[in-house]
Amino acid sequence: MATGRTHRPATRSRGIPEATVARLPLYLRALTALSERSVPTVSSEELAAAAGVNSAKLRKDFSYLGSYGTRGVGYDVEYLVYQISRELGLTQDWPVVIVGIGNLGAALANYGGFASRGFRVAALIDADPSMAGKPVAGIPVQHTDDLEAIIEENGVSIGVIATPAGAAQQVCDRLVAAGVTSILNFAPTVLSVPDGVDVRKVDLSIELQILAFHEQRKAGEEAPGEGGADTTPPAAPPAAAVRRRGEESEPGPDGDVPAVMPA
Amino acid sequence: MATGRTHRPATRSRGIPEATVARLPLYLRALTALSERSVPTVSSEELAAAAGVNSAKLRKDFSYLGSYGTRGVGYDVEYLVYQISRELGLTQDWPVVIVGIGNLGAALANYGGFASRGFRVAALIDADPSMAGKPVAGIPVQHTDDLEAIIEENGVSIGVIATPAGAAQQVCDRLVAAGVTSILNFAPTVLSVPDGVDVRKVDLSIELQILAFHEQRKAGEEAPGEGGADTTPPAAPPAAAVRRRGEESEPGPDGDVPAVMPA
DNA sequence: TCGTGTGAATAAATTCACAGCA
DNA sequence: TGCTGTGAATTTATTCACACGA
Numbered sequence: 317m318a319t320g321r322t323h324r325p326a327t328r329s330r331g332i333p334e335a336t337v338a339r340l341p342l343y344l345r346a347l348t349a350l351s352e353r354s355v356p357t358v359s360s361e362e363l364a365a366a367a368g369v370n371s372a373k374l375r376k377d378f379s380y381l382g383s384y385g386t387r388g389v390g391y392d393v394e395y396l397v398y399q400i401s402r403e404l405g406l407t408q409d410w411p412v413v414i415v416g417i418g419n420l421g422a423a424l425a426n427y428g429g430f431a432s433r434g435f436r437v438a439a440l441i442d443a444d445p446s447m448a449g450k451p452v453a454g455i456p457v458q459h460t461d462d463l464e465a466i467i468e469e470n471g472v473s474i475g476v477i478a479t480p481a482g483a484a485q486q487v488c489d490r491l492v493a494a495g496v497t498s499i500l501n502f503a504p505t506v507l508s509v510p511d512g513v514d515v516r517k518v519d520l521s522i523e524l525q526i527l528a529f530h531e532q533r534k535a536g537e538e539a540p541g542e543g544g545a546d547t548t549p550p551a552a553p554p555a556a557a558v559r560r561r562g563e564e565s566e567p568g569p570d571g572d573v574p575a576v577m578p579a
Numbered sequence: 580m581a582t583g584r585t586h587r588p589a590t591r592s593r594g595i596p597e598a599t600v601a602r603l604p605l606y607l608r609a610l611t612a613l614s615e616r617s618v619p620t621v622s623s624e625e626l627a628a629a630a631g632v633n634s635a636k637l638r639k640d641f642s643y644l645g646s647y648g649t650r651g652v653g654y655d656v657e658y659l660v661y662q663i664s665r666e667l668g669l670t671q672d673w674p675v676v677i678v679g680i681g682n683l684g685a686a687l688a689n690y691g692g693f694a695s696r697g698f699r700v701a702a703l704i705d706a707d708p709s710m711a712g713k714p715v716a717g718i719p720v721q722h723t724d725d726l727e728a729i730i731e732e733n734g735v736s737i738g739v740i741a742t743p744a745g746a747a748q749q750v751c752d753r754l755v756a757a758g759v760t761s762i763l764n765f766a767p768t769v770l771s772v773p774d775g776v777d778v779r780k781v782d783l784s785i786e787l788q789i790l791a792f793h794e795q796r797k798a799g800e801e802a803p804g805e806g807g808a809d810t811t812p813p814a815a816p817p818a819a820a821v822r823r824r825g826e827e828s829e830p831g832p833d834g835d836v837p838a839v840m841p842a
Numbered sequence: 843t844c845g846t847g848t849g850a851a852t853a854a855a856t857t858c859a860c861a862g863c864a
Numbered sequence: 865t866g867c868t869g870t871g872a873a874t875t876t877a878t879t880c881a882c883a884c885g886a
Binding site for chain 4: 634638639641642646648649650652654
Binding site for chain 2: 863
């Protein structure tokens with residue numbers, strides 16, 4: 317899961333738990349779909365199923381927002397859509413800049429989900445001079461040199477970083493210095509930011525690694541109890557400083573940090 | 580995060596908490612960077628800083644893996660890299676297929692982080708016949724018709740869905756039927772899968788919405804972004820709606836009900 | 843009657859703080 | 865002496881289960 321970091325999570329948020337905030341967009345999406353089909357009301361059970369959570373959790377989540385349902389009936393779809401949108405701050409316009417227009421940046425620029433939910437791609441920025449002026453998703457790419465001016469002129473407070481890992485921190489620093497206070501980071505790097513700035517990251521390879529972990533466990537399912545001998549560390553005593561490389565050949569620890577993001 | 584856990588993958592995880600598993604890739608990345616710089620050992624404090632977590636949490640996380648450190652000294656970088664890699668199942672090769680080769684799919688195919696960590700892009704699949712044969716990231720795109728055959732031939736157990744929302748469930752069903760048991764979903768849809776199949780999702784717009792929520796709170800006094808006027812009253816407060824927590828003083832929201840979720 | 847709203851009970855995750863070993 | 869490893873305390877999240885209102 318992409319997760320944010322730094323900053324005081326809840327407590328600040330008028331009491332709404334972080335875990336709940338993270339699910340509101342999910343409910344909103346499900347509700348929007350219902351709204352399109354002109355469904356007037358939904359029960360917590362139905363909505364929960366559509367959002368992929370259980371109903372008790374959903375009701376508890378909604379209880380933090382207020383009592384927006386009707387006992388014996390359910391929730392009014394339109395009304396709930398509005399309430400959640402407002403709670404998430406989506407009833408206002410959020411100009412966003414995307415820095416790093418490679419494949420990923422282009423994908424983000426084209427992603428309909430942005431434009432349709434209070435987010436407006438105010439500008440696309442890239443360090444490659446040859447890209448300047450070239451339109452991506454109908455928006456001309458601007459050069460990094462103008463980053464500060466773009467941020468100011470558009471009153472941007474949310475920035476998306478889709479640059480290679482090596483450029484991320486630098487871009488981040490400039491964004492923050494220019495006034496951006498929320499950053500969505502796609503580069504595989506830990507960004508350090510001053511207090512008051514929120515960073516959330518989306519990391520493609522991390523998600524895969526988590527899947528691999530579970531996948532690995534499925535493979536060794538059968539063995540009940542202490543069956544296999546492959547469960548514990550190889551005969552590798554954590555003795556002090558010894559480049560111990562347990563058995564197995566294992567493909568060398570090549571690469572390292574996912575070097576680069578498409579750019 | 581972007582993350583979303585569906586289901587209960589845990590319980591099978593030999594006692595390692597999900598939250599810990601989710602951080603292991605983070606530690607691994609930081610350790611790999613240290614390894615490249617030939618740093619022999621690190622303290623929990625240093626490594627924690629590099630990974631963006633606090634040291635107590637890191638030590639607790641590592642304690643679930645075993646006692647791999649040396650009191651008074653720290654952790655042997657190489658050894659820890661190996662242990663975590665093994666724990667995550669990265670010492671083996673995981674063939675992966677990416678379905679849906681649009682901008683996002685292409686970005687994923689080009690993403691260095693995949694190839695460098697035990698993941699191998701075994702095939703790229705797209706429904707558009709005109710893309711067939713066309714190479715992306717050096718790999719020829721294959722047509723959806725051959726999906727099942729490709730999965731089987733390559734022994735693929737992890738699939739990445741980067742298709743439009745409308746096609747996601749269908750693709751998912753086929754992947755699962757063909758033997759895939761772990762899915763990374765980039766489409767903005769809740770996938771339903773049978774027990775035993777893990778799904779993780781990465782949702783670009785959800786992350787932005789979470790940021791907007793916090794951003795909105797920061798704007799305690801100043802007007803954010805456009806500083807748009809908040810006027811237009813919400814849709815009719817349906818039935819009985821009791822504004823519980825929502826104090827009246829709450830800044831009157833504006834805008835109307837957000838429209839639609841694109842594909 | 844039906845389904846929300848919510849206290850109470852559980853479970854999970856985080857943080858504290860310090861004993862103990864290199 | 866310095867830093868790990870970990871019980872205990874604390875905080876956060878989830879689930880239960882049922883009273884209550886439409």
